Amino acid sequence: MNAAAADALMAKYDVAGPRYTSYPTVPYWENVPSESQWLERVGQALGAGDAHGAALYLHIPFCRALCTFCGCNTRITRTHSIVMPYIQSLLTELDLYRRHLQVSPLELGELHLGGGTPTFLTPEELEALLAGLFERVRWRSGAAASIEVDPRVTTGEQLQTLARHGFRRVSLGVQDFDPRVQEIVNRVQSEEQVRAVTQAARALGFDSVNYDLIYGLPLQTRDSVQATMDAICRLRPDRIALYGYAHVPWIKPGQRRFTEIDLPEGEQKRALYELGRERLEREGYREIGLDHFALESDSLWQAQRAGTLHRNFMGYTTAFTRPLIGLGVSAIGDAGDAFAQNEKDLQRYQERLAQGELPLQRGHLLDAEDQVLRRHILRLMTRLETRWEQPDDYTPFLATVAQRLSEPAADGLLELDAAGCRVTERGRAYLRNICMAFDARLARRMPEKVIFSRTV
Ligand SMILES: C[S@@+](CC[C@H](N)C(=O)[O-])C[C@H]1O[C@@H](n2cnc3c(N)ncnc32)[C@H](O)[C@@H]1O
Ligand code: SF4
Numbered sequence: 001m002n003a004a005a006a007d008a009l010m011a012k013y014d015v016a017g018p019r020y021t022s023y024p025t026v027p028y029w030e031n032v033p034s035e036s037q038w039l040e041r042v043g044q045a046l047g048a049g050d051a052h053g054a055a056l057y058l059h060i061p062f063c064r065a066l067c068t069f070c071g072c073n074t075r076i077t078r079t080h081s082i083v084m085p086y087i088q089s090l091l092t093e094l095d096l097y098r099r100h101l102q103v104s105p106l107e108l109g110e111l112h113l114g115g116g117t118p119t120f121l122t123p124e125e126l127e128a129l130l131a132g133l134f135e136r137v138r139w140r141s142g143a144a145a146s147i148e149v150d151p152r153v154t155t156g157e158q159l160q161t162l163a164r165h166g167f168r169r170v171s172l173g174v175q176d177f178d179p180r181v182q183e184i185v186n187r188v189q190s191e192e193q194v195r196a197v198t199q200a201a202r203a204l205g206f207d208s209v210n211y212d213l214i215y216g217l218p219l220q221t222r223d224s225v226q227a228t229m230d231a232i233c234r235l236r237p238d239r240i241a242l243y244g245y246a247h248v249p250w251i252k253p254g255q256r257r258f259t260e261i262d263l264p265e266g267e268q269k270r271a272l273y274e275l276g277r278e279r280l281e282r283e284g285y286r287e288i289g290l291d292h293f294a295l296e297s298d299s300l301w302q303a304q305r306a307g308t309l310h311r312n313f314m315g316y317t318t319a320f321t322r323p324l325i326g327l328g329v330s331a332i333g334d335a336g337d338a339f340a341q342n343e344k345d346l347q348r349y350q351e352r353l354a355q356g357e358l359p360l361q362r363g364h365l366l367d368a369e370d371q372v373l374r375r376h377i378l379r380l381m382t383r384l385e386t387r388w389e390q391p392d393d394y395t396p397f398l399a400t401v402a403q404r405l406s407e408p409a410a411d412g413l414l415e416l417d418a419a420g421c422r423v424t425e426r427g428r429a430y431l432r433n434i435c436m437a438f439d440a441r442l443a444r445r446m447p448e449k450v451i452f453s454r455t456v
Contacts, residue, residue: 001426009411010267013433014454018442019246019290020381020435021313022332022339023374028441029364033338038360039100041335045323046101048336053109053140055321057314058090058129059328061116061346064153067175067187068257069217071246073330074116075346082346083125086328089350091132093327096358098136105138109321111145112314119149123157130165144169144299144318146208151197152189159197163204170201171210171241177231178224181217184258191231198235208298211237215272216245218262225272229279236283238298241315242276242291244269247454265454270429289381290431292316309382316382337366369395369440377435380423384431387420397440404437 001009018025033041046054061075062083075082098104111133121129146169147162159170174194175187182188198209211232215225232240247263249255264272277287285293286301289311294300303309303318310320313332324334329349332341340363343349352359366374372388372395379386388394402416409416413427414434423434436442 007267010270012411013408013430014266015433016454017432017436018439019432020377021311021315022334023377023439024364024366024370024441025439026341028445029339029362031365031367033340033360033363033365035358035360037365038333038335038338038340038358038363039097041338041365042097042323042325042333043101045335045337046103048322052319052321053107053143055110055112055312055314055317055324056094056106056108056137057112057114057324057326057328057331057333058118058133059114059116059326059331060086060118060120061329062086062120063115063117063150064120065186066254067185068254069175069185069187069214069245070254071248071252072116073344075329080122080125083121084128085350086346087125087129087132089353090129090327091136092353093358094133094136096353096356097325105136106325107140108137109140109143109319110317111137111143113147114314115148117150117153118147119154119158121158123155123161126158126161130161134165139166142319146171148173148212149197151193154197156200159200159204159206163206168206169208169210170197170206171212171239172197172237174211174232175214176217176220176224177228178220181219181224184218184262186257191235194231195235198237208239208300209237210239210241211235212241212243213276214243214245215276216247216264216269218258220264220272222272222275225275226279229276233279233283236295238295239300240280240285240293242273242280242293244273244291244454273429287428289316289384304382307383311378311381337371339364339366369397373397373438373440376438380431380435380438384428385420385422389419397443398438400443401437404443405434408434408437 061073063074063076064078066076098106145167147167148171150173172194177191201209247255280293285295287293288300288304299318300316308319310317312324312334322336326333329346330342330344340360343352343359343361349359372393376386388398405416405421408414412424413430414424415422423431
């Protein structure tokens with residue numbers, strides 16, 4: 001395809017759209033489950049008898065300073081006086097689940113600490129959290145524990161504490177190495193800091209080191225991304241998430257601290273991703289789903305090959321674990337046929353727990369159509385293909401999908417037949433757009449104002 005045709009394609013499909021970490025997507029959640037409905041669904045998913053056990057996500061919202069691009073739920077602070085009460089809240093919340101579900105201990109197939117910045121916690125605070133946690137849960141064999149860390153605040157002692165408790169996967173927020181970009185997004189960190197944390201983790205037995213990178217940040221250019229990729233290739237992590245910068249200043253006012261004129265957009269933005277992708281593939285990385293890469297030796301690539309790759313609110317994971325129980329402020333849980341999100345305000349989250357309630361703020365009970373469409377979107381996101389021949393995989397809305405996909409198919413983004421589709425190499429860049437064709441709720445009610453970031 002020549003450059004002009006590629007530009008035209010990009011312009012055509014660069015619309016606001018979801019990232020599909022869930023279906024229905026959060027703005028379309030309705031039918032909020034009551035506490036008892038939610039617990040019933042979680043209990044059913046736990047009892048469904050799959051061999052993997054539950055997944056547990058713990059949200060640690062604290063960060064020392066705001067990176068101005070950040071879209072996460074954070075609490076910017078330098079004080080540690082709020083940490084121990086927060087750890088107590090997490091354990092209280094876990095106890096509420098255990099009591100209601102009548103499981104003691106809870107069996108886990110997956111554990112993830114995310115944020116904010118989990119390594120905001122001192123080694124002693126981390127120890128208190130993990131010791132309390134492991135009094136209440138038990139590992140299934142083959143279970144995986146992972147954590148997100150900020151290299152600027154991560155020490156060998158914290159990593160030792162994590163390794164002692166069985167953590168073997170670590171994800172470092174790297175974002176970009178260019179000094180001008182780092183300055184404008186208030187996130188200055190050196191290659192040396194990243195190398196030190198990577199080496200310390202490997203020496204302690206962590207077998208999968210991931211780096212989060214972002215393309216589309218203000219002031220990024222082809223040269224700056226090239227230089228960041230040079231550094232990444234010197235450091236050689238096992239996995240890389242190359243996220244498209246999600247610009248949503250109406251939700252995250254911190255993103256107004258740089259001017260939009262400095263943001264690469266459309267074809268210019270996508271070219272930065274392509275540059276990164278080509279470089280990573282030359283270095284032996286394999287592209288996985290949306291925005292992810294892994295070395296062939298990494299479990300994420302092996303899961304992709306074995307067909308066990310899964311995607312949930314934590315991103316891509318190596319095994320299908322359900323239910324996902326989310327603990328902490330703003331954390332999201334997934335029982336398969338229901339979602340629930342905790343209070344996003346820290347004080348409110350803690351007050352409701354103190355009253356002995358699960359601090360659920362919003363959620364969704366999936367109807368039969370939601371569940372079918374959710375499976376198709378999940379398959380597209382993990383395997384780049386889906387079929388609806390089986391009665392279980394069919395819902396009448398799919399009759400309109402072929403029509404909706406005919407134009408992208410004519411543009412070479414996917415191969416389409418009467419009962420299925422497969423995304424082509426060219427179509428990978430438009431995976432979110434292709435999933436949108438399966439989004440019945442979006443088709444029935446387009447948002448009145450912009451709520452999603454751009455798909456490109
Ligand atoms: C919780 S942070 C990772 C841990 C730690 N707080 C750090 O920044 O090093 C999660 C990741 O989300 C990504 N992220 C945050 N805001 C984003 C945005 N607006 N668009 C795309 N990715 C974003 C960043 O790559 C970041 O590393
Ligand atoms: S990117 Fe990480 S460190 Fe920066 S504000 Fe967001 S959560 Fe905190």
